[in-house]
Amino acid sequence: MEFQRDYFVHYYEADASRRLGLTALVQYLEDVAILDSAAKGMDLSYYHERHMGWMLAKWEIEILALPRFGETVRVSTRVHGMKGFVADRGFTVSAADGATLARARSNWLLVDTERRRPMRVPPEQYERFGVALGEGDFRMIGDVDYAAGEVLGAETATGIRACYGDIDTNDHVNNVRYIAWALDSLDPAYRAARVPSLVRALYKRELSVGAEGEVLTRSGDLESRHLVRSGGEDLFSLEVRWAKA
Secondary structure, eight states: OOEEEEEEOOGGGBOTTSBBOHHHHHHHHHHHHHHHHHHTTOOHHHHHHTTEEEEEEEEEEEESOOOBTTOEEEEEEEEEEEETTEEEEEEEEEOTTSOEEEEEEEEEEEEETTTTEEOOOOHHHHHHHTOOSSOBSOOOOOOOOOOGGGTTTOSEEEEEEOOGGGBOTTSSBOHHHHHHHHHHTSOHHHHHTEEEEEEEEEEOSOOOTTOEEEEEEEEOSSEEEEEEEETTEEEEEEEEEEEEO
16 A cells, blocks of 8 residues: 655755755655554554564665755655565655656564564554565565675775764664765765765664764765774665766
8 A cells, every 4th residue: 555745845955956865865765654654553652652663674766866955756655565574665756747756665674672673573564554464565675785894995984973863763873864974974076976876775783872983985986885883893884876967
């Protein structure tokens, strides 16, 4: 069952080129996923009372064009399938004339928020999301998982610190912050000359408030790779393919 919502591109969501920023686009996707669940009777209180929550594991986002400040886009989403502890959710972002601006696929892990461990998706979730019990049209996104050695000796190693404003309702750093840290490690001139065309991300471990770490970055003409680490552990991997602006 598809859910959709319209989003107005605000001034504070646009970058220097007046296009919607990549992190704001991902926030739209995250927001519409939460609203979809709420519309089906499973809002944040529902998850809080049951000590469980969906935590993002992987993104794969194809960007055809980014809307500009003042435009309105429609974001649609549906759960394609579920398997074990994981849900596969897809998204489409469309312009006012119906043209597709972006497509995304994501994997989410259902977690016991007290034990901080994965839990099997209960039958009620299958029923409310309109997914056949078992798998449905399930797809596991391929890993963007490269070792530190592949980005060590990178052009930049940027320090980070998780602040209170980075924490979300699951009591850990929100998934969008990792992307923002990675993109901020790139040279501003590099960013200004390019727009993202494909984003692939992998979340491996949580980061809590007060924790410190670093972003390792290696960039080529039309591709950049990023790794967020803390305490010697890999937390997040990001690969961005770029097009010339």
